[in-house]
Amino acid sequence: MRVVIAGGGNVGTYIAGELHRAGHEVLIVEVDPRRVDQARSAGEPAGVEWLQADACEISELVRAEPGRADVVVAVTGDDEDNLVISLLAKQEFGVPRVVARVNNPSNEWLFNESWGVDLSVSTPHLLTALVEEALTVGSLVRLLSFAGGRVRLSEVTLADVSPACGKEIVDLDLPRDSTVVAVLRQDHVVVPRGDTTLYAGDEVVVLVTDESEAQVRQVLIGT
Numbered sequence: 001m002r003v004v005i006a007g008g009g010n011v012g013t014y015i016a017g018e019l020h021r022a023g024h025e026v027l028i029v030e031v032d033p034r035r036v037d038q039a040r041s042a043g044e045p046a047g048v049e050w051l052q053a054d055a056c057e058i059s060e061l062v063r064a065e066p067g068r069a070d071v072v073v074a075v076t077g078d079d080e081d082n083l084v085i086s087l088l089a090k091q092e093f094g095v096p097r098v099v100a101r102v103n104n105p106s107n108e109w110l111f112n113e114s115w116g117v118d119l120s121v122s123t124p125h126l127l128t129a130l131v132e133e134a135l136t137v138g139s140l141v142r143l144l145s146f147a148g149g150r151v152r153l154s155e156v157t158l159a160d161v162s163p164a165c166g167k168e169i170v171d172l173d174l175p176r177d178s179t180v181v182a183v184l185r186q187d188h189v190v191v192p193r194g195d196t197t198l199y200a201g202d203e204v205v206v207l208v209t210d211e212s213e214a215q216v217r218q219v220l221i222g223t
Helices: 011-023 031-043 059-063 079-091 105-110 123-135 212-219
Strands: 004-005 025-030 049-052 069-073 097-103 121-122 140-144 151-156 177-184 189-190 201-211
Touching: 004 011, 004 079, 011 025, 011 123, 025 031, 025 059, 031 049, 059 079, 069 079, 079 097, 079 105, 097 105, 121 140, 123 212, 201 212
Parallel strands: 004 025, 004 069, 025 049, 069 097, 097 121
Antiparallel strands: 140 151, 151 201, 177 189, 177 201
């Protein structure tokens, strides 16, 4: 897969290196010529191409050939720039998948399909969710949002009184537009199947929608 990353800071550089090591073709677009020169001189990340350009300008972004990309990732430190890049990638170049970084949580509501964003990642919100997950048993904690917030990846650590304890997943009567995607049990990941039995202390990761979240909470947590 070909990935274009707009933003050559620490976040963009790290993502680029990880994706390249996973076998993907990666190009970083960075507006600061000094940063580009330094990265090229150091050869870091290894195997990743750099392009000095302003990804917010369509005449500049076109040099990155985003139309050939499978994914465009906007991870600059400026939310306005990330929104502009996302919109250009989706509307002008028809990129199938656009991922954007949210720097200021108060701007998260803007990062949706109207701005060309397929998936937004808010680091402050994600860290808050992870801390909450570590401290909470018996509550449904939202980890990530997709499709403008209409679909969410959530997690719950089953309490002793959970109505799901001792039941197989197939017998939980979960809504059709929700699914259990993973079960973490004693530091091991259990790939969920219909006959997987849930126990107290299991960390259950579920994909839910707006419509199914309340019923999923009832099934896994109870009243």
